[in-house]
Amino acid sequence: MAPAAADQLQVMASGFTKLMVSQLATRLVTFSMNLLVARQLSPEAYGLSAVQFHLITTTILFLSREGFRRGGLRIQEQTGKEGSTTVAERVLRVSWPILPIGLVLSTAVCAFVLWRSAAQGGDAQYQQAVVAHGVAAVLELCSEPLYIISSTRLEFGRRAGIDTAAMITKCGVTLLLVLNGSLHPALVFAASQLAFSCVVLGGYLAYGAQLWSQGQLKVHSWRLDSEDRQTLAITGLFSIQAAEKLLLAEGSKLALVALESGYNQGVYGLVANLGSLVVRLLFTPVEEAAFTAFSRAGLGAAAEPSARGPLAQVLTVAVKAVGLLGLLALSFGPFYSYTLLRVVYSQRWSETEAPFVLGCYTAYLLLLAVNGITEAFVHAVLDPSALKAANALLVVFTAAHVLCSVVLVKAGGAAGLVLADTLNMSLRIAFSLWYIRCYFSKVPGFSTRQLLPSSQVLLACGLVSGCLAASNSHFMASQQLVLHGFWRQAALHVGVGVCCLAALLMRILKAERGTLAQVAGLRRKQE
Template sequence: MAGEKAGAREAGVLVSSFLHLMISQLATRVISFLLNVLIDRRLNAAEIGLSAVQFPLITTTIFMISREGFRRGCIRSDLGDNPHQSAAARVVSVAWLSVPVGLLVTCATVGTILWWQQLPVADVRTQALLVLGVAAGVELLSEPLYILAQCLLLLRVRVVIETLATLGKSLVTYALLLQGIGKAGGLVFAYAQLTYALVLLVGYWGYFLSRARRRETTGASVPLLPSRPKGGPLLDPSLLRVCGAFSWQSVEKLALAEGEKFVLVLSGSQHNQGVYGIVEKLGSLVVRSVLQPFEESAFTMFSKAASSANKKDDDAQKPDVRGVERVLLLAIKGVSLLGLVFVAFGPPYSYTLLRLLYGRDKSDSEAPTALACYCLYVMVMALNGITESFLHATASERGLAWNNVALVVFSVCHVALSVALVQARGTTGLILANVCNMTLRITYSMVFILRYFKGSPTFSIRRAVPSIRVIGTFIAAALTAHWAEVTFLDHDRFYTSAATYIMVGGACFVGVLGAIYTAERSFFSEIASLRRGSSASIGDAATGVGVVDGDKKRT
């Protein structure tokens, strides 16, 4: 029962932390998104491509190579609520390696771009790249404290700091554009990124320094700088190996996650980059506000729950995985329901959304078709985020090594498919290549999950699948929305016809919500009980209550 109770505690933290992250990030992203819409109305396709594709690709390259492995590896360490100084020192010392590694990667990345493009020193694009490099260096200085905050489950601290940073970045961008400052060469976007980095630096260091002063008298302060744990080396060899495995994997994931952008920058037109930038900004509102915090919270909690499950019960010789099993199945079902909403309503309403936000010039382009495909991409991203987080949190070093091999194969296939589909279908082809890539990764993770729970008598992936009634309602809603688009929507009389069309979609959405509520009541009961940290809810797993009971009620 110890594993079940631990799983309940971790699940409760998962739900609570995810809700805090989601609500805060959703509010922040909505405000930032509205500001970005105002910003994009002032930009042409080439400038949108620069701000949404080229510059983010540079920063993502730097951070995924330099810090992602340290994040994954260090967060797997279980510090608990009141960590010993030696345990915290072990994590902090290794986390600080991300700073020099990141600075080297930053210099190499910026230098390579300047050499590749043969830009003169006085060119405004050179200045923008240098400011972007400085911003990356500043952000890296806050990385060890970000890792420490995640290990200590200080998720509200992260929410506040990242909220302020994101809002500051958007406000600086809009203010500079209004004043006409730095638009040439994308300098305005580099200044905005520097603002974001400075807020992170001040926020994390300010919090932990004030926390250290409060705890100095009790002797419970956590080290913020590298220090040698008692009786151990400065850098823990086992933790370094795990971080190294994740770092190598991050390089492969960079090609997988951002390979399409490399293809787009190298072989796509500026128009395609602009279209992709618009579509990704719309999609990222969901990805970064809902899916990303959920994935990060899930990885943290899977790591803690698996660590608890691996501790032997008094009356058992095998790890009790029922707690982590329950968390995983609920998470998969949750993102599946969210993904179905986008698959059902996204394609028929893509044109309407783009027309309302960006005007007819952008909605009459390839963007609606690309956005419709992106809605399918959102669903597979959601499923991959949860399944891959579980793999990374629970796999052994050997399992991670095999995952790295698989990612290399997927990366090669992804890049080759992206090149072919970009030439054939432009931005839409690029998104379809991403869908294929995510499907391969989901398949690999699901094979791992099935093997992990092979000995569990209660595990069944069917428990994570929405009921037949819910799926049927989604299909009916999607068909109705497509019919309404053909019947009511008139591009020349857009605003009058769109009102009727949107009302039909709203009625369909209400019907879907009703079907989910009636057919998946046990799912919502599980979420509510886990949020309260109720250990009794996990104990029901063996008797068929909750998600299992949901299977019995399906029609």
């Protein structure tokens, strides 16, 4: 492997491993908390946190900071004579607008939600919780400049520690208050979100104090130079793109809130939290680490198209790795969704439409995994003019997604929502693949077909899915459950799954030995 490719893959593997460890700890705690909370709350109450409050927080945070996060990663250590100190200074100069922007957005979003709640006769506890979520978002945004500095310095371990502490605190507060039962559910979720934001802010303030004591946070001048203005310009483009991506990612949930009952919101919220456990544990860390690696490698390769070979190698390994994980979810998820929900959340949830929706969501995970890497690559290497063109295309995708969401949510409820998201993700992947093919057109021997797993793996996944479909139809049929009991039939069905998983993993190890060897080699270097 070329040295440049190895260096960038090592950056990605290092960041992914540290973030994955954090995600593993936090998501296992989150899963346990969601399990206990879901058993205590009605679907309507559960939908408050999983859908409505999630939309409030995500809208404020994503619009305020996403563009600055992506633009800030393009600040290089070579931009000044003082090394990393200059990087921190530049980050502070260009990222401070996050705070006033976040304050304005928080006020606007909360005011709109409160106005809508008042028009629908919402209760006072819900309105208080909305305000608390707005305050929590602003508190979290106060840490953002220091977060960006940490990211530019590739300090993934620090971020992992802060995220873990914050999520565990949030889970603990939620569980204690729910079990106590003295607070309205909306206020319980508000208190836990405030606790989360306070821990995040406290963690990054401690990091800032450390940098200050080392003399690395001194800003000698707040006047913007040409490089700062260039960073702000591309940050603006990323921010526009963030707004479009927000509608793409959350537009279907907005349609769900506007058109569906609180019960259906709760069902979708349960499925999304369960299904996204894999996303947050594996896909999000590798996407963020990959974007950092692509940003650093892409700047050097942009001027010399003939030097893009190592970058193509990085992309191929990353897409194949997440694609294999997504294929596992697609092969097993639809046939074990009912069993999982009945075991974990009880028959109360398994007899709703949640198993069918969860099965659809596991199929959607494959597209989500691939899009996370391909889109991270495209955003990392686009120049300003290409970013403008990409933003214009995202407007078209956004309009199509919102329209599909309204139509499909009306027709299919929560399952229609997942279908709308699937169509949206397919469009985004198609654009990314087109750009990737153009970007690497001068790299000898490169083809987008290289991003796919081998035909042997695809065939094996198809055979496993057929076997599991037959097992699910036979062992988990209603008459079989009545005749023999759930636990006996579930054990037999799971036994078939274990055998299929072992066979599939053996086939993957044999067919994708080269890809797995590269990942394993990077892990050994990192250790």
